[in-house]
Amino acid sequence: MSKHIVVDPITRIEGHLRIEAVIDDNNTIVDAYSSSTMFRGIETILKGRDPRDCGLLAMRICGVCTGTHYQRSIEAVENAFDITIPKNARLVRNLIQGALYIHDHVVHFYHLHALDWVDITSALKADPKKTAEEARKWAGISGEKPWTDSESEFAQVQERVAKFVKQGRLGIFGNGYWGNKHYKLTPEQNLLGVTHYLQALDMQRDMAKMMAIFGGKNPHPQSIVVGGVTCVQDIQNPSRIALFKTLLLSARKFVKQAYLPDVYMAGTMYADEALDGTGGGLKNYMSYGGFRLDDTGFYKSALLFPDGLVLNGDLDRVIPIDQNKIAEDVAHAWYEGDKPLHPFDGRTDPKYTGFGKKEDGVAYLDTKNKYSWIKSPIYDDNRVEVGPLARMIVGVAAKDKRITEYVTKFLKNGNLPTKVLFSTVGRTAGRAIETEIMADVMVEWVDELASNVAAGDLSTWTEFDFDAVSKNAKGYGMEEAPRGALGHWMRIEDGKVANYQAIVPSTWNAAPRDYKDRMGAYEASLIGTKVADPEQPLEILRTIHSFDPCIACAVHIVDTKGKELGVYKVDTACAV
């Protein structure tokens, strides 16, 4: 007898996502469906606007990735108008995006994902002295000193956790699947993880500051404009650049002394499920390519992350990306449409058909028909996965020197074969490897910016004649955002937006089945996973979280379902 597990909403992600999984008698997942049950549609709002202003609204798609949507929208216009931005502008944009990567990846690992691997309550049984030994051991793997190996610090954290548990403090303690047998770290390793979790809370605050130095106003940046950037004063001020570098170096230290060692630790302790490919999924990986390294212009420059498509995990072959081959299909999504469309011609006309059968009070997705608000993007008739792991895999397949070096070092230090990459553990490791690459390369960029400005180049903006270039144009801003390939497509007629479509990374990954009934990346990644306890979908969360889902481009409301809150109602009769 097969059994349905419904996880709705998936917590610790950005946005609203529902997963339905079917397990067999051995508690192995045999089928899975991913659905975002909330509608989004920025496209209709942008039609008819001045293309130069679209970034200011495009950033509202998602509150976490404001800056990245803002920049894609601006770059779609620059691409349409054939504008090449100055070197300073390119470096500043790379630094803003790079800071976003580091912040996002660290917060994702520690605060949104770590508790899928780390059992907090087990940390109470740890010996602080042995924990210090663990800290030295895992940092030592890559020749680093540990972020902390102070026995007394570990003991303090342990005391704090014990106190909170005793107090019955609500919050994360109430929410975990503590004690589940698929938690595999020792008490000392769990205490080390919890300690870093707390330290990362402080670190992330500095990482957020880094983003604001050149981005301007947080959380809605405004320093990027069509043609370049406006933060001229910041780049001319050596103390602003120095502050950026100080924050960056401290973030980099944390990445090397805590984040990477923790991933070595998890990779080793969970090696069995990495080796058997748990969570591998589609094994088709795509990167649009990202972070320009020279000033030859869009889609011509050398890139930090090469573009490419790798099929069936074949690292010997990489296919270059042609944006003409991207299409979105709505066979299983709640939209009108009968065939996959390229984003220049894309449509976003809602057609909500509701849920399917209802049993024991639970309504299930109508999986034979439409069942999600997310469309199904397709590349050259392939379903693909995007994200940090895809970038690492495409980089290795493209024989990129820098990426290959970091990936090889990781596997060698961890004593792990290449195939571990094709798994949930691999997805989490790929993100850590990428964070180290980004932290290192950003040091080069910030020095390059300082020396370029010192040499007298103060240019931050390329002039253009709007009326001349905006009669009839189309362009796209395609980049690698922290969660994967992101594109904004725009058609412009008589100076106004005629059509606008955005395909976000989580669209590629979280999409439902397509017109050929092929699974999306989340769906495929769950097949074959063994669940220890069907009442505790720990393994489902672990794999879905490994993608770092961001569905926040939807509604967002404080949910108070099931709570009686009448006493807090404000009597407005006497209000001013």
Next chain:
Amino acid sequence: MALPSTVVIGIGNILFKDEGVGVYVAKYIEENFDFYPAIDIVDGGTLGFRLMSYYQSYERVLILDTVSIKDTPGSIYNLPAKELLGLGAYRNTAHEVEVVEMLEICSMLEKIAEVSVIGMVPEDIDTVEISLSDTVKTALPAMAAEAIRELGSKGFEASVKKGKSLDSIIRSYNAPTMEALHG
């Protein structure tokens, strides 16, 4: 004695009609009132996990938002964090990584801001449109008044200044221009 550092954050996605009510209320307060001592007012949009830094950096955080309570649209609630945190333990109804989950994540810290939420029950959060329903628009000044009352009870005195009407605030959110920002 100095009052605890305080920030008012308007949260919500202005692309989905009434979902933006918190953002508009925050702006409305910023444009029409001065506070003594001064407070920070932030247009938070859909901040997600970036909320954490505010919980860590301030002693008091007042969030203006929508609440999905089954009640008449336009109804206003003033909820202390304690009530919200209780929701987290009830797994199926916990909100995503937002106001509540960030409270959970930060609950490991020794010290975080005292957080409370003033929220309004929205009427229409499905229409993709930068505007407010008439019901919510009518109720908005009462929500602002509740926020001002809450701040007043903590020692922040509000005085009316010559400001901007709600309609003109909504209009500027509906048509932001680079020119207005950068000249």
